[in-house]
Amino acid sequence: MKKKSVLLCAVSMAAALLTGSVFTGVPAETGDSVPHMSYSEFPRIDGSLACVPMIEALAQKATGCTEEEAEQTLADFTNTNPCYLELAKGNRDILLVYEAADETKEQLQQYDPLDIRELGKDALVFLVNEDNPVESLTVQQIYDIYTGKITNWSEVGGNDAEIKAFLRPETSGSQTLIRKLILGDAELIEGQFEEIPTMEGIINRLKDYENESNALGFSVYYYASSMHQVPGVRLIRVEGVEPSNETIQNGEYPLVNPFFVVTNEQSSPNALALRDWLLTDDGQSFVEECGYVKAH
Helix, strand or coil, X not given: CHHHHHHHHHHHHHHXXXXXXXXXXXXXXXXXXXXXXXXXXXXXXXXXXXXXXXXXXXXXXXXXXXHHHHHHCCCCCCCHHXXXXXXXXXXXCEEEECCCCHHHHHHHCCCCCCEEEEEEEEEEEEEEECCCCCCEECXXXXXXXXXXXCCEHHHHCCXXXXXXXXXXXXXXXXXXXXXXXXXXXXXXCCCCCEECCCHHHHHHHHHHCCCHHHEEEEEEHHHHHHHCCCCCEEEEEECCECCCHHHHHXXXXXXXXXEEEEECCCCCHHHHHHHHHHCCHHHHHHHXXXXXXXXX
């Protein structure tokens, strides 16, 4: 629990330093359409790590609480796949969350259905060391790298060097995206790729890997561009398209996927009110103010 609190505090501090990219949250003003409630009435909330800044901003906007109090709304934060099960079991009221892994979706079938609404859009992005000369990869090349067909950067226009590709655990949110958008059911060669347990870790590993320019990793755009920017690591284009809020919104970038606001029949009235507001024009403007791409 201590490590989890440290992580969330670090995320909040990093986000606050990125001027203009992450909304820090302000007390709701008179006439604002956001549902107003006391801090104690704020629903039990959870979600994905990439949604933490928006969750904290929502707590501040709805209750007028301090940044420190907003952080405490995530004292029991569990991350993408565990939070779906916590909601299904009645231990949470609302989630701001990325897509669940297939394994989690199977587990959820034993519970009452969840109400899953599209809240915004994000994208699967790939990262390399800044010394890597490769500027763009195709979706097919990425598939071939992660299935072992392509093993050297020279095969995709780079240096004559072995590709050191990193993966995430199968139940992580970003691994769910690479499965859905690129790999499908393809079997990966056991032991060929290093598995990194955290989103922060995979980006740091790209920087620190002993043959730095050889490494390839992935994340979601918001996290990599707004929450954990690391000097010496850069995003790579896919199919020649640079990932950005604009190319994600207009669909030009090829690896886009929605993220969601999720409730169920057991959710509190305040959770449902916040869900409904997030889907309004004002709520969608709030999503944009937080630095994300809105759903509509």
